[in-house]
Amino acid sequence: METIDIKTGSKQYPVHIGGGASTLLQDVLHKQVSECSGILIITDSNVAPLYLREIKSMLTDLPVFEWVIPAGESSKSLREYEKIISYALNRKLDRKSVIVALGGGVVGDIAGFVAATYLRGVAFIQMPTTLLAHDSSVGGKVGVNHTAGKNLIGAFYQPEAVIYDLHYLKSLSRKEWRSGFAEIIKSSLIRDHELYRFLNEKVLDFPIEDDEALVHAVFAAISIKAGIVQEDEYESGVRAYLNFGHTLGHAIEAESRYQHIPHGEAVMIGMLFSIRLSERIYGKSLMPVDLLQWIKNMGYSIWHPSLARPELLIERMKQDKKNAGQEIRMVLYAGFEQVRTSGVPEDLLLEELKHFDKWSKKCESS
Incomplete structure (x- = not known):
């Protein structure tokens, strides 16, 4: 215990x-x-x-x-x-x-x-x-x-x-394992590169049969969140980093009427989009080299039909709690343990969503 x-x-x-x-x-x-x-x-x-x-x-x-x-x-x-x-x-x-x-x-x-x-x-x-x-x-x-x-x-x-x-x-079903594990991957990306390496090596499918690996993963993820909550209980600063992938993820869920995609799988797509958006903003490659194949092997979807309706997703994203005024705020990713929140112009988001729709559909089928 x-x-x-x-x-x-x-x-x-x-x-x-x-x-x-x-x-x-x-x-x-x-x-x-x-x-x-x-x-x-x-x-x-x-x-x-x-x-x-x-x-x-x-x-x-x-x-x-x-x-x-x-x-x-x-x-x-x-x-x-x-x-x-x-x-x-x-x-x-x-x-x-x-x-x-x-x-x-x-x-x-x-x-x-x-x-x-x-x-x-x-x-x-x-x-x-x-x-x-x-x-x-x-x-x-x-x-x-x-x-x-x-x-x-x-x-x-x-x-x-x-x-x-x-x-x-x-x-739990395999789908429920995938949904929960996406949030553990999120924690590793934003705060603990060593945890990411551990997960990438030890967790290759669901359910997680290795009890020691499961306890370590859950304990590490909760410890990360505990540290962030202790620093920022009311989400006025770094706690917003925990929303990495959630701005688009929540929009996808809402467009699906919360019926056709689990929360974690929507967040996984949202994280991929945030990384791709960050690559555009920072002008360099940021996608972890082993991430896409790893998550595909575990059954995650890279694409969702709602991505074909970017204008509707933008309207959903405007309702996100992190927003200030009419500006959509995203959690951007500059590498392991390097994230920040930033306002992103709507026209850039719309353009990148259209690119992401094509890119993710191609990744899904490859």
Whole structure:
């Protein structure tokens, strides 16, 4: 079992990582929550049949309630948020209640937003069940989507603890492994060249069967995020670097109505675009020589049909949270561990998206 302490200006809390970590739930509640009058477990229709009963069986000395949302990104909505709030009010949950988010990134984001806003804030614990949620469960960014774009409604609200049981990853599909691993690759590109080398050598397909490699990868990625969050809790500076690949990635997701491409795979395409855009801006080759073939071998798509509609993607990108006024801000890449945010003229973005559509389609078919 590994533990990372997250230290921010508003809170300090542990992240417990390892197979069987879920058995720590009762102890974590007693240590991290001074008083608890009841628990609301929020999960989804995929996770509930697998783990909900097990988690409830660990909580024998408190009233336990549950809410199951339909699995999928479309549940990260104001409509579903209102249903959960109404349920909590009907069950008369008070300010000493604790919300447990049992699931992937969608569950963690909406459960955290409920916790941040219910009765002006109650405690919550993140229990991620996907590889992708290694990223979203840490750092306190919670919220829901709007039809105009992803994560446009939300808050910064830190959990009391994160309990990351790696045994839960055994139930993931190959697609879900790919989605989560994209965020680990992102962390290595922006902050840790040695981690990139390790991943490139040790992870060649999914699922990741080597438990030591999995623990190392997850621990390293969370440690990177912990360091950045500690430095910049409210995304006023370097935390924006964690959005590398996300400006276009979120636009692709939105254009797909959150139905046809997993978050991590959209971010992977977004990272490739950011690297290609940076090559244009910096006037030199920046694409890691082994990146394209590596990710293709692992099943990532290089191209997506929405790239054929660059004008629509530009409109989506204008909704990105990093933007200042009408200027689209991108996380640019100048090499391993060298990223920065910068405003990019719309006409240049449009031109490069058109080039990227042709380039990525060619890479996809080669």
